[in-house]
Amino acid sequence: MNSWRIDARVFCALMKREWYTIVDTSKDSLIDGTVHLGVQFILIRFLFPTLGMPNSLIAPLFVGSIITILFIQGFTTTFNQVFDLQGPRVIDYYLTLPLRPAWLMGVYIARTMLSIAVTTLPFFFIGLPLLGSVLNLDLKIVTFSALYLLMLLCFSLWYTAAGFWYNLTWVLNNLWPRRIFFIFLFGCLILPWQAVYDFSPIIAYLFLWNPVTYMAEGLRASLLAVPAPIPIVASFGVTISSIGLGVIALKAGMRKRLDPVM
Amino acid sequence: MSQKFLVIDNVSKIYGSGPQAVHALDNVSLTINAGEVFSLLGVNGAGKTTLSSIIATLHPATSGNVLFKGESIYNNITEYRRHLGFCPQKQNLDHELTVYENLLFAGRYLLMPEHEIKQRIDELMTQLELTRYASFQINALSGGNKQRVLIARALMHKPALVLLDEPTVGLDPDIRRKLWELIKQLKTMGITIILTTHYLDEADTLSDRVCILDKGKVRLVASMQALKEQHEMESLEDIFIKLTQEYQKEAA
Numbered sequence: 379m380n381s382w383r384i385d386a387r388v389f390c391a392l393m394k395r396e397w398y399t400i401v402d403t404s405k406d407s408l409i410d411g412t413v414h415l416g417v418q419f420i421l422i423r424f425l426f427p428t429l430g431m432p433n434s435l436i437a438p439l440f441v442g443s444i445i446t447i448l449f450i451q452g453f454t455t456t457f458n459q460v461f462d463l464q465g466p467r468v469i470d471y472y473l474t475l476p477l478r479p480a481w482l483m484g485v486y487i488a489r490t491m492l493s494i495a496v497t498t499l500p501f502f503f504i505g506l507p508l509l510g511s512v513l514n515l516d517l518k519i520v521t522f523s524a525l526y527l528l529m530l531l532c533f534s535l536w537y538t539a540a541g542f543w544y545n546l547t548w549v550l551n552n553l554w555p556r557r558i559f560f561i562f563l564f565g566c567l568i569l570p571w572q573a574v575y576d577f578s579p580i581i582a583y584l585f586l587w588n589p590v591t592y593m594a595e596g597l598r599a600s601l602l603a604v605p606a607p608i609p610i611v612a613s614f615g616v617t618i619s620s621i622g623l624g625v626i627a628l629k630a631g632m633r634k635r636l637d638p639v640m
Numbered sequence: 641m642s643q644k645f646l647v648i649d650n651v652s653k654i655y656g657s658g659p660q661a662v663h664a665l666d667n668v669s670l671t672i673n674a675g676e677v678f679s680l681l682g683v684n685g686a687g688k689t690t691l692s693s694i695i696a697t698l699h700p701a702t703s704g705n706v707l708f709k710g711e712s713i714y715n716n717i718t719e720y721r722r723h724l725g726f727c728p729q730k731q732n733l734d735h736e737l738t739v740y741e742n743l744l745f746a747g748r749y750l751l752m753p754e755h756e757i758k759q760r761i762d763e764l765m766t767q768l769e770l771t772r773y774a775s776f777q778i779n780a781l782s783g784g785n786k787q788r789v790l791i792a793r794a795l796m797h798k799p800a801l802v803l804l805d806e807p808t809v810g811l812d813p814d815i816r817r818k819l820w821e822l823i824k825q826l827k828t829m830g831i832t833i834i835l836t837t838h839y840l841d842e843a844d845t846l847s848d849r850v851c852i853l854d855k856g857k858v859r860l861v862a863s864m865q866a867l868k869e870q871h872e873m874e875s876l877e878d879i880f881i882k883l884t885q886e887y888q889k890e891a892a
Contacts, residue, residue, distance in 0.1 A: 470698055638698070
């Protein structure tokens with residue numbers, strides 16, 4: 379059996395194990411997602427319109443809240459990974475299995491993608507039909523699916539990489555306030571980019587330094603019947619570039635923290 | 641007994657770089673024979689765990705090579721890993737799974753056929769007296785039982801080479817003795833064992849040969865019998881203390 383086939387088979391065995399946990403915890407993840415959605419439903423359907431917020435701002439906010447889930451769930455990945463590295467180090471066992479580290483990282487990435495995706499399922503399967511009239515939907519399914527998958531990959535990569543770069547104390551004390559918070563806040567998740575531009579073009583251009591702005595605007599363009607101020611090609615381009623950088627960060631972090639036989 | 645089962649060829653390991661670089665291993669060369677129990681001894685920081693982690697392919701050597709049955713392990717590392725069972729110092733069992741599931745998934749990771757996995761789990765559970773703990777979560781086990789599960793996991797795929805890194809640290813004396821019996825059993829099954837230990841009575845009881853590492857260098861490789869004859873002492877502990885004192889004098 380050649381080593382590629384061995385890698386692939388061990389990868390599948392590890393994914394089976396991950397799937398086992400994901401299925402086991404999926405009930406909780408779905409409840410979490412539904413609770414988030416419930417809050418969003420009350421805000422979007424009742425509170426914001428009552429307060430006079432125009433539909434042009436409400437619908438983009440809903441899409442932003444889906445990306446917020448990626449931020450929150452991704453953090454759990456980093457925490458679990460850092461905890462393992464400073465605690466039991468199950469990863470050391472995995473590193474002695476007959477598969478190369480790149481494939482092992484593939485397992486970590488796929489696991490994170492799946493667990494985040496499960497939490498966002500209620501938004502798509504319950505939220506979109508329920509809030510369709512308010513959101514003014516225009517679903518471009520292929521574009522949306524492709525961009526969403528790339529975003530899941532990007533978040534998984536960066537959060538997994540963060541798990542190798544930082545120690546547990548730093549992650550607990552600083553990852554949100556010193557890293558995620560700024561990316562989150564200046565990522566056009568709350569307001570669409572056009573609204574920021576209308577307020578101040580300078581601030582809007584500053585937002586363009588953040589890849590999350592492109593992801594959020596791309597997702598809005600593929601879900602809603604709104605004009606896209608940022609071309610969808612740019613959203614794909616920036617997301618793919620961020621994935622590339624994420625791969626580099628993950629590889630460097632893995633070398634730094636694990637020093638594996640590559 | 642075939643010779644040159646595992647050859648450590650001029651292996652060095654340096655952590656960090658520049659003035660802060662730590663030379664954990666310095667041109668270590670060793671030959672481990674098939675079917676023997678080979679113990680790595682040394683004081684803290686001697687390089688025992690570094691060497692065993694290189695043999696376990698957890699970390700690469702900075703320079704040098706490791707040959708398994710005459711071929712560099714780095715030429716086909718996945719194949720080498722299928723012959724290797726590693727029992728690390730830290731109990732890194734999967735805490736989300738039960739004892740049975742830990743072994744079940746270990747078998748799957750090592751590509752064993754499903755029917756063989758179940759048979760092997762039954763064998764190991766019986767041999768290691770784990771049957772009644774099959775459905776226990778790992779956190780519910782005592783330290784000794786966790787250690788047994790760790791050893792069972794390392795043995796799932798019937799490896800030709802087993803690396804035991806401090807397997808009895810923190811265990812009660814009766815459990816230590818039971819693990820010794822197990823290691824003796826493994827030896828009778830023809831499995832080659834590399835044992836890293838701080839406990840010299842353990843090495844004395846179990847080893848065919850010992851290697852003393854000191855500051856990352858091999859200071860001595862000898863059979864237990866030759867060592868005792870040469871130093872005219874019966875206890876490995878006495879010999880070890882004598883030798884380490886000599887090394888300290890040399891260094892001073």
